[in-house]
Amino acid sequence: EDQVTQSPEALRLQEGESSSLNCSYTVSGLRGLFWYRQDPGKGPEFLFTLYSAGEEKEKERLKATLTKKESFLHITAPKPEDSATYLCAVQAGLETSGSRLTFGEGTQLTVNP
């Protein structure tokens, strides 16, 4: 069974204080690892897809990296508008499994001004 564990559950940072969120996964045949941002009362917003170990993606203050067992979402010099819940998800197995994603429970990030 595919499993995704995110840590920490919640993280409070001061504006400008860089940090990382962790996503550990156990899957059979990783096809892709995804990071989403979710604001209160809204649907998840796609951020990145990582396909293989060693891959990195960047967007503004966010950088996602991938190893064979985990992914990190690095946040550099965060701003209050980066406050949100960050979700990690994996797609594994055969294409016939329907592209299903297995999600972690998320890390709730709060950035104080």
Added chain:
Amino acid sequence: DAGITQSPRYKITETGRQVTLMCHQTWSHSYMFWYRQDLGHGLRLIYYSAAADITDKGEVPDGYVVSRSKTENFPLTLESATRSQTSVYFCASRKDRALPSYEQYFGPGTRLTVT
């Protein structure tokens, strides 16, 4: 570009009633999905559809019915609502499986309360 829309955004219903949540996408994506999001469980897949008239169960399908007669619509029906189905429901879509991008795009959600 409207993307994915869901209706209603909020719904209160009584135990035992039938309720249908609507999902519409304007991208002509092949795949569509229904998830529920609950504290302590995260997002869980209810049903998905690979194309019109092709649907399959996800992780938590009991008590739900789906149909997909048109590519752009994927309604989710609770045949006889129960309190345990109180949740936030998200619809999502994905491009054709022939493409390398597997990311899913989500709608704004429907908050359903069953009393």
